[in-house]
Amino acid sequence: MAKDKFEMFQVLDENGKIVNKDEMPDLSDDELQDLMYRMVYTRILDQRAVSLGRQGRLGFYAPVAGQEASMIGSHYALDKEDWIAPGYRDIPQLIWHGYPLWQSYLFSKGHFKGGQIPEGLNALVPQIIIGAQVVQTAGVALGLKKKKKDQIVITYTGDGGASQGDFYEGMNFAGAFEVPAVFVVQNNQYAISVPQDKQTAADTIAQKAVAAGIEGVQVDGMDALAVYAATKKARKDALDGKPTLIETVCYRYGPHSLSGDDPTRYRSSEEDGEWEKQDPLVRLRTYLEGKDLWSEEKENEIVEQAKADVKAAMKEAENTPRQKVSDLIEIMGNELPNNLQEQLEEYRAKESN
Structure with missing residues (x-):
C-alpha cells in the first residue's frame, strides 16, 4: 500500500497558520479558547504528575506532554454520552470526560478506589494490557448497536499497540459487525524504546485499516484542529455503522513511563529539537494570539488554577485510607x-x- 494513499491530514501548520481552509472545523471563538484551556491545563497536570512521581508520591505514570493535541483534540469531538476505552496513558481524556483528578492519582498508586469509575461516567478502567482495550471497544460498541443507542465508543493505543493481535481482532470484529467505534493510534514514534520502523514494515499505521475493511486516516497529531476535525467526522461515520482508524502522528517529550525508562538512550537531542518545534500548545497558541483570542495573562491564570487543583486532588488522594x-x-x-x-x-x- 503506497504511503501517498494515506497523506497526512493537517489544518494548522507548525507556524500556527491555516493551511487547509476547507477542512477548518466549525468551532466558535469560545470553543477554540476552551480547547486551548484544556491543553494548557493538561500540560500542567503532566508536569505536576512527573514531579509527584519523582517524589515517590505516585505509582505508575506515563507522561503525555507532546500528545495534548491528539488526546484533547479527539476528546473534544465527542459527546458526553459517548464511551471511552482508554489505555494507561489516556488519563487526560478520562479526566475531561468526568473522571475525578484525585481518583486518577489513586489509580496511579494501584489503589482499588482508583478503578471505581463513577456512576454515570461512560468509560472503562484504563487498560494496562497493551491493545486489550481495542477488543473491549468492539464489544461495547456492539452492545450500543444492539440497544440502538446514539453513542459511539472511542479507544486509544500507541504505535506499539498496533503491533498486537488484539488490535487486529478488535478492528476486524468492528468492521464485520459495523459497530459504532473509533480507533485512535497515537503514533508517538516509539513503543517504549522500539522505533516505528522496527515494529512494522507498513508505511503508515492508518493503512492497517484496509485489512479490517474500515476507513483509515493519518492525521498530524500535533495539530489539535486537524485531530478534532478527523474525530468529528469519524464519530459521525461510526453512528452510521462505519468504524474508523485514526493514526495521530505525534511525539511524547518525556519517557515512556517513570518506571525506569531513559529516552536519551534511544532518542537524539536533534530529534527532540525537531519535534519541539511542532509543540501542539505553541502551534494553537500562535493561531489564537493572531485572532486576539489568547494572552499570556490568560494562560498564567490557567497554570495557577491547574496547580491548585493538583494540590487539592493530591491531598484528597493521600487522605484516602490505605x-x-x-x-x-x-x-x-x-x-x-x-x-x-x-x-x-x-x-x-x-x-x-
Whole structure:
C-alpha cells in the first residue's frame, strides 16, 4: 500500500497558520479558547504528575506532554454520552470526560478506589494490557448497536499497540459487525524504546485499516484542529455503522513511563529539537494570539488554577485510607467462594492486630 494513499491530514501548520481552509472545523471563538484551556491545563497536570512521581508520591505514570493535541483534540469531538476505552496513558481524556483528578492519582498508586469509575461516567478502567482495550471497544460498541443507542465508543493505543493481535481482532470484529467505534493510534514514534520502523514494515499505521475493511486516516497529531476535525467526522461515520482508524502522528517529550525508562538512550537531542518545534500548545497558541483570542495573562491564570487543583486532588488522594489485602479480597465478587472467605477472615484477623 503506497504511503501517498494515506497523506497526512493537517489544518494548522507548525507556524500556527491555516493551511487547509476547507477542512477548518466549525468551532466558535469560545470553543477554540476552551480547547486551548484544556491543553494548557493538561500540560500542567503532566508536569505536576512527573514531579509527584519523582517524589515517590505516585505509582505508575506515563507522561503525555507532546500528545495534548491528539488526546484533547479527539476528546473534544465527542459527546458526553459517548464511551471511552482508554489505555494507561489516556488519563487526560478520562479526566475531561468526568473522571475525578484525585481518583486518577489513586489509580496511579494501584489503589482499588482508583478503578471505581463513577456512576454515570461512560468509560472503562484504563487498560494496562497493551491493545486489550481495542477488543473491549468492539464489544461495547456492539452492545450500543444492539440497544440502538446514539453513542459511539472511542479507544486509544500507541504505535506499539498496533503491533498486537488484539488490535487486529478488535478492528476486524468492528468492521464485520459495523459497530459504532473509533480507533485512535497515537503514533508517538516509539513503543517504549522500539522505533516505528522496527515494529512494522507498513508505511503508515492508518493503512492497517484496509485489512479490517474500515476507513483509515493519518492525521498530524500535533495539530489539535486537524485531530478534532478527523474525530468529528469519524464519530459521525461510526453512528452510521462505519468504524474508523485514526493514526495521530505525534511525539511524547518525556519517557515512556517513570518506571525506569531513559529516552536519551534511544532518542537524539536533534530529534527532540525537531519535534519541539511542532509543540501542539505553541502551534494553537500562535493561531489564537493572531485572532486576539489568547494572552499570556490568560494562560498564567490557567497554570495557577491547574496547580491548585493538583494540590487539592493530591491531598484528597493521600487522605484516602490505605488499601488492605482484605479490601482487595472483599471486592472480588458479591459472593465469595469458601477459599476466599477463609482468606478474608485470615487477613482481617492479621490487620486488626
